[in-house]
Amino acid sequence: MLESLINPKKIERGSIKMLFIGLLYGSLSLLLVKYFFGGDPVLSKASGMIVITFCVMFTLPYLYFMFRQEEQEDESVEGFFGVWKVHKDAVWAFMWLFVGLLIAFVFWNIILHDSNLFNFQIQTYCLINNQGNIDECISQYSFAQPSVPTGALTKKVRLLSIIENNVYVMIFTLIFSLIFGAGAVFVLAWNASVIAAAVGIFTKYQIADLPLGIARYMIHGIPEIASYFLAALAGGIVGVGVLRHKIKSKKFLRILENAVLILFVALIIIFIAGLIEVYITPNLFK
Numbered sequence: 501m502l503e504s505l506i507n508p509k510k511i512e513r514g515s516i517k518m519l520f521i522g523l524l525y526g527s528l529s530l531l532l533v534k535y536f537f538g539g540d541p542v543l544s545k546a547s548g549m550i551v552i553t554f555c556v557m558f559t560l561p562y563l564y565f566m567f568r569q570e571e572q573e574d575e576s577v578e579g580f581f582g583v584w585k586v587h588k589d590a591v592w593a594f595m596w597l598f599v600g601l602l603i604a605f606v607f608w609n610i611i612l613h614d615s616n617l618f619n620f621q622i623q624t625y626c627l628i629n630n631q632g633n634i635d636e637c638i639s640q641y642s643f644a645q646p647s648v649p650t651g652a653l654t655k656k657v658r659l660l661s662i663i664e665n666n667v668y669v670m671i672f673t674l675i676f677s678l679i680f681g682a683g684a685v686f687v688l689a690w691n692a693s694v695i696a697a698a699v700g701i702f703t704k705y706q707i708a709d710l711p712l713g714i715a716r717y718m719i720h721g722i723p724e725i726a727s728y729f730l731a732a733l734a735g736g737i738v739g740v741g742v743l744r745h746k747i748k749s750k751k752f753l754r755i756l757e758n759a760v761l762i763l764f765v766a767l768i769i770i771f772i773a774g775l776i777e778v779y780i781t782p783n784l785f786k
Contacts, residue, residue, distance in 0.1 A: 518593050521562065522600020526692070529554035530608040530617060538614065548620030548693065555601065555689035562597070563685055563736070566590050594729040595722070598692055605696030606714060610705050621690075621697035655778050663774040666724060670731045670766060677735025684732030691728065695721055702785075716785040720777035723769050730766040734759040 529551050537543045537550055609618060673687040695717050702716055703709035741755040 516596055518562075518596035519600040521559070522597045522602075522692075523604045524600075525555060525558035526601040526604025526689075527608060529558065529689075530605065530612065534608075534612055534614060534617060538616070544616060545619070547617050551605075551617060551693060552686060552689045556685045559597065559685050559689070562593075566593060566736075590733060591726060591729055594688065594732070595726065598688055598725050598729075601689055601692040602696055602714070602718075605693050606699045606710060607707075609696050609700050610703075610707050610710065613705065618693055618697040618700075621694045622701075624694050625698050625701065659774050659778045662777055663771060666727070666770045666774065667767070670728055670770060673728050673731045674735040674763070677732045678739045684729075684736060687728050687732065688725075691721075691725055712785070716781060719781050719784070720773045723776070724773035727766040727769040727773065730762050730769070734762040734766070 532554055533547050533551050537547060543550065605618075615622065669687060669691070673684060676686065677684045698717055699710070699713035703713035737755055738759045741752050
């Protein structure tokens with residue numbers, strides 16, 4: 501019913517309307533999991549993943565139409581600036597959708613006051629930021645106890661850990677987009693939820709500190725997420741290109757060349773985002 505009320509074909513690419521799509525579907529996903537699965541002794545243990553599953557189901561139609569349009573335009577462009585001119589609207593559409601999901605996740609995470617909704621996301625946060633004692637980190641970041649600092653990694657080790665994790669996520673996004681379009685939506689929603697959990701931890705789940713918390717993680721989060729979107733876009737257009745053209749055809753080779761260029765730019769952005777997260781963000785938000 502929702503896809504009929506908000507037709508993906510009528511959403512202009514790059515439009516701020518995607519922000520409201522993210523707000524709507526992010527809110528619905530959390531509320532459905534909270535009130536339909538929160539009391540289930542089995543499914544409640546997987547709340548963090550069920551939230552993402554709902555987001556994938558809600559937003560997949562938008563990515564399907566986006567990938568199909570982008571692949572058709574990619575058949576006739578060459579060079580970095582040509583590729584960017586063709587795909588910038590799709591990247592902005594991804595970004596607006598991500599921001600909408602993030603705001604919805606952060607807001608309802610604080611309002612509902614249920615750490616179980618993002619249980620897997622908190623575990624991921626602790627895995628990245630406190631590899632030495634994950635269990636202790638998880639117990640410290642519940643709603644029942646105040647957050648306290650955990651053992652910090654050296655900046656060099658943390659930078660390598662972040663870049664390694666982000667490259668892994670980018671590869672995962674690329675492969676998933678090649679074989680299944682929902683992979684891009686999954687990574688989009690998953691990272692929005694992990695950042696939402698991190699914002700909650702940073703603000704100690706205080707609604708008044710919400711803008712500051714979002715600002716802290718979006719400084720490096722925007723380029724980081726943009727790199728994932730570029731990987732998703734590269735995988736998506738290659739996947740559609742395989743179905744539409746022969747692998748040795750000139751059109752497909754041009755599509756493949758553009759996809760490799762997009763991935764190269766994504767890798768550069770990942771490295772820059774890691775430097776910002778380790779060396780700049782901590783100095784701005786202490």
